[in-house]
Amino acid sequence: MKKAISEFFKMVLIFLVGKFKKFTLRFKKTKTMKDYMMVYYSQAKSARLTGKKVAWITSGGPVEPLIAMDVIPVYPENHGAMIGASKMGGHLCELAENMGYSADLCSYARSDISCATVNGGPIGGLPKPDMLVCCNNICGTVLKWYEVQARYFNVPLFIMDTPFCHTEYTKEMGRYVRAQFDEYFVFLEKACGRKFDFDKLKEVGHLSHQGQLLWQAVLDTATHKPSPMSAFDAFYHLALIVTLRGTKDVIDYYTWLVGYMKDRIARGIGAVPNEKYRLLWDNIPIWHRTRWLSEKFASHDACLVADTYTTAWCGALKYVDENNFIDSAAEAHARIYLNIGVDQMAKMVIEMIDKYDVDGFVLHSNRSCKPYSFGQLDIQKIVERERGIPCLMLEADMTDERSFSESQISTRIDAYMEIIKERKDKK
Amino acid sequence: YCCSYAPEEIIWAAGALPVRMFGTNENIHLADTHLQSYCCSLVRGILEEALDKSLDFVDGVILPHTCDSFQRLSDIWRLNIPEQFHLDVVLPVKIDTPSAKKYMADVLEKFRKDLGRVLGKDITQAMLARSVKTYNKIRALVSKLYEIRCANPQIISGADYHAVIKAAMIMDRDQYLKILTQIVKQLKKATPRKTRAEAKRLVLSGSVCTHPDIYGIIEKAGGVIVWDDLCTGYRYFEGQMNEKIAPLKAITARYLKRVICPAKHMELRGRGENLIRLVKQSKAQGVVFLLLKFCDPHAFDYPYLKEMLEAEKIPFMLLDMEAELPSAGQLQTRFETFIQIL
Numbered sequence: 128m129k130k131a132i133s134e135f136f137k138m139v140l141i142f143l144v145g146k147f148k149k150f151t152l153r154f155k156k157t158k159t160m161k162d163y164m165m166v167y168y169s170q171a172k173s174a175r176l177t178g179k180k181v182a183w184i185t186s187g188g189p190v191e192p193l194i195a196m197d198v199i200p201v202y203p204e205n206h207g208a209m210i211g212a213s214k215m216g217g218h219l220c221e222l223a224e225n226m227g228y229s230a231d232l233c234s235y236a237r238s239d240i241s242c243a244t245v246n247g248g249p250i251g252g253l254p255k256p257d258m259l260v261c262c263n264n265i266c267g268t269v270l271k272w273y274e275v276q277a278r279y280f281n282v283p284l285f286i287m288d289t290p291f292c293h294t295e296y297t298k299e300m301g302r303y304v305r306a307q308f309d310e311y312f313v314f315l316e317k318a319c320g321r322k323f324d325f326d327k328l329k330e331v332g333h334l335s336h337q338g339q340l341l342w343q344a345v346l347d348t349a350t351h352k353p354s355p356m357s358a359f360d361a362f363y364h365l366a367l368i369v370t371l372r373g374t375k376d377v378i379d380y381y382t383w384l385v386g387y388m389k390d391r392i393a394r395g396i397g398a399v400p401n402e403k404y405r406l407l408w409d410n411i412p413i414w415h416r417t418r419w420l421s422e423k424f425a426s427h428d429a430c431l432v433a434d435t436y437t438t439a440w441c442g443a444l445k446y447v448d449e450n451n452f453i454d455s456a457a458e459a460h461a462r463i464y465l466n467i468g469v470d471q472m473a474k475m476v477i478e479m480i481d482k483y484d485v486d487g488f489v490l491h492s493n494r495s496c497k498p499y500s501f502g503q504l505d506i507q508k509i510v511e512r513e514r515g516i517p518c519l520m521l522e523a524d525m526t527d528e529r530s531f532s533e534s535q536i537s538t539r540i541d542a543y544m545e546i547i548k549e550r551k552d553k554k
Numbered sequence: 555y556c557c558s559y560a561p562e563e564i565i566w567a568a569g570a571l572p573v574r575m576f577g578t579n580e581n582i583h584l585a586d587t588h589l590q591s592y593c594c595s596l597v598r599g600i601l602e603e604a605l606d607k608s609l610d611f612v613d614g615v616i617l618p619h620t621c622d623s624f625q626r627l628s629d630i631w632r633l634n635i636p637e638q639f640h641l642d643v644v645l646p647v648k649i650d651t652p653s654a655k656k657y658m659a660d661v662l663e664k665f666r667k668d669l670g671r672v673l674g675k676d677i678t679q680a681m682l683a684r685s686v687k688t689y690n691k692i693r694a695l696v697s698k699l700y701e702i703r704c705a706n707p708q709i710i711s712g713a714d715y716h717a718v719i720k721a722a723m724i725m726d727r728d729q730y731l732k733i734l735t736q737i738v739k740q741l742k743k744a745t746p747r748k749t750r751a752e753a754k755r756l757v758l759s760g761s762v763c764t765h766p767d768i769y770g771i772i773e774k775a776g777g778v779i780v781w782d783d784l785c786t787g788y789r790y791f792e793g794q795m796n797e798k799i800a801p802l803k804a805i806t807a808r809y810l811k812r813v814i815c816p817a818k819h820m821e822l823r824g825r826g827e828n829l830i831r832l833v834k835q836s837k838a839q840g841v842v843f844l845l846l847k848f849c850d851p852h853a854f855d856y857p858y859l860k861e862m863l864e865a866e867k868i869p870f871m872l873l874d875m876e877a878e879l880p881s882a883g884q885l886q887t888r889f890e891t892f893i894q895i896l
């Protein structure tokens with residue numbers, strides 16, 4: 128009982144802090160990422176008080192229908208990144224291992240599974256879900272992970288099954304994914320106890336599309352030399368398109384951000400003061416070492432100007448028809464970067480190499496993420512063959528900091544940068 | 555082909571021989587230039603065989619969608635071994651909704667057409683019906699074999715038993731059916747040698763058993779495998795197809811009904827319930843989990859299976875398998891320790 132009361136007060140407190148923050152934000156001209164995230168998480172964590180429902184959803188999942196139904200989406204993967212950035216991943220992963228989960232499983236999943244049982248991590252755990260929405264367009268891990276959570280929280284689970292597109296998106300797949308959107312609407316009607324709001328969905332779909340276009344515009348500013356932003360900035364600013372896709376906040380923030388980056392371009396300010404070498408990053412960031420890596424590359428006058436990871440949130444834009452949200456969303460969700468064949472991924476990498484005019488390609492071989500990492504060696508070979516630029520593969524894990532060897536990685540980066548310098552200076 | 559979800563009834567119907575790949579554990583070096591160290595030994599072993607040309611005798615490869623590692627294996631295979639035809643069968647991952655059932659039927663029909671195209675023939679209803687009959691017979695006989703051995707574990711040694719089961723996935727199916735009929739007939743007549751009646755009865759659970767020696771080692775340690783929950787075991791054999799409806803429909807229906815592999819989704823606790831049922835039916839005293847290292851789907855299920863077994867007071871042990879097993883002696887000691895507590 129005592130615990131319940133203190134929980135309640137904590138929630139009221141969080142709610143008030145969030146309200147207060149939101150109120151003061153009205154007077155603030157440029158809201159920072161932190162401001163937005165704080166309001167977002169306090170709203171999510173006090174959902175019980177406001178009578179709103181909370182859904183946990185995978186990062187590539189169709190969030191727009193949730194927003195249309197006024198359900199607060201929460202992203203365990205974003206939470207996983209926060210855990211990683213605050214260097215709490217190792218501890219939480221260890222807890223999961225004690226629960227019987229193998230140390231070879233994805234560290235987002237491991238830390239989330241154990242975090243749910245102890246309410247640990249940087250924000251004291253995520254708000255309990257009323258429903259779970261899992262889209263396997265990023266991996267098969269999320270399916271298993273959400274099954275675990277569905278058993279633990281005993282809440283309904285909706286699975287959006289997007290068949291893998293090795294070489295093609297067949298008409299059979301199209302029909303299947305499209306039909307699941309209808310099943311999804313029915314699921315939400317049941318979970319929320321009211322009719323699905325299709326008008327609102329149109330509006331949200333429109334905002335989501337605009338948000339993605341703006342995100343693309345932000346990333347595009349990095350084509351400029353020197354680049355006003357680095358991939359590390361992109362990792363940071365990404366959180367909004369992940370968590371608040373489909374809301375007006377995203378539009379406001381990224382509109383401001385594009386302006387900010389353009390201003391930097393106009394004034395000739397680069398993310399790396401003395402940008403001489405431009406690099407492309409592959410895979411999820413090493414969250415517990417972003418600052419260190421960023422400084423490490425900067426010390427060699429190298430800027431990681433772009434990456435395949437943050438691009439994923441606008442990579443399927445070509446399939447989106449904003450006037451026909453539902454039908455095109457089916458295809459866009461099935462054809463994202465991680466749900467296509469290795470050769471198509473390599474093609475997109477090469478397009479990025481040309482677009483951002485980079486001198487090298489750095490691949491993070493991420494123990495956690497098998498669908499992202501297997502095939503990298505082939506992508507590397509294709510890139511070397513087609514574009515002849517040096518590639519570097521770093522072995523690490525995105526959130527579990529326990530196996531990271533700083534000195535070894537440091538030496539490898541130094542050696543790699545020597546090659547890059549030599550090649551570039553010869554030209 | 556790989557995986558117990560490969561629609562081999564259709565392959566056999568087409569007049570082609572479905573040969574299941576088990577991969578190698580020896581002398582892996584080619585696959586290492588395509589796969590990082592954290593990939594399961596099955597995928598690595600299969601890729602190695604593909605790259606070192608030991609699979610040159612096949613005309614094509616059929617890869618159903620399973621897990622994340624497997625899906626990338628397909629890509630890597632396609633990009634590096636262009637000589638053979640390559641068919642992906644992208645099955646649904648969840649199989650308990652109306653749209654998924656429809657999609658399953660669609661995919662199998664598409665596969666029938668695709669396979670017909672690469673083989674240059676039309677795979678007709680009659681061909682499918684004949685294949686369905688053959689598979690039904692084989693599966694019924696193997697089930698019979700499981701029952702005989704479950705009742706009388708000493709009647710055939712674990713190693714021989716494993717060889718008979720494995721042959722079902724490799725041999726000419728008509729020939730296999732003939733031999734299998736003989737074997738089952740003989741075993742029915744044979745009186746069991748009651749050598750070690752006190753052997754503890756165990757169920758083996760996991761994905762693929764690539765180490766047949768395990769059967770023998772367990773027997774030496776005083777146990778005996780009376781049933782299994784493996785994708786190269788009973789999960790592959792269970793379930794009959796309805797011969798009275800259109801064959802493709804019957805094939806589809808079986809894939810929708812069979813006990814799932816952990817890379818698929820059906821009920822939240824379906825695999826656990828099934829495992830407990832198997833233990834009870836086979837009157838087993840314990841469960842041995844045989845998990846391949848780096849195998850995500852199985853590793854995610856293990857904690858909840860473990861919990862369900864604990865609730866039922868069924869003892870179990872976990873054997874994490876790397877490509878290389880610990881020495882036979884070490885293994886035997888581990889099994890003995892477990893078996894002693896039963």
Ligand code: SF4
Pocket residue numbers: 204233234235236265266267268269411495496497498499
């Ligand atoms: S396996 Fe990869 S894509 Fe899947 S949840 Fe983990 S990090 Fe994300």
Ligand code: SF4
Pocket residue numbers: 594595596597620621622623624761762817846848849850851852
């Ligand atoms: S299901 Fe497990 S054993 Fe099978 S290929 Fe995938 S990771 Fe390997």
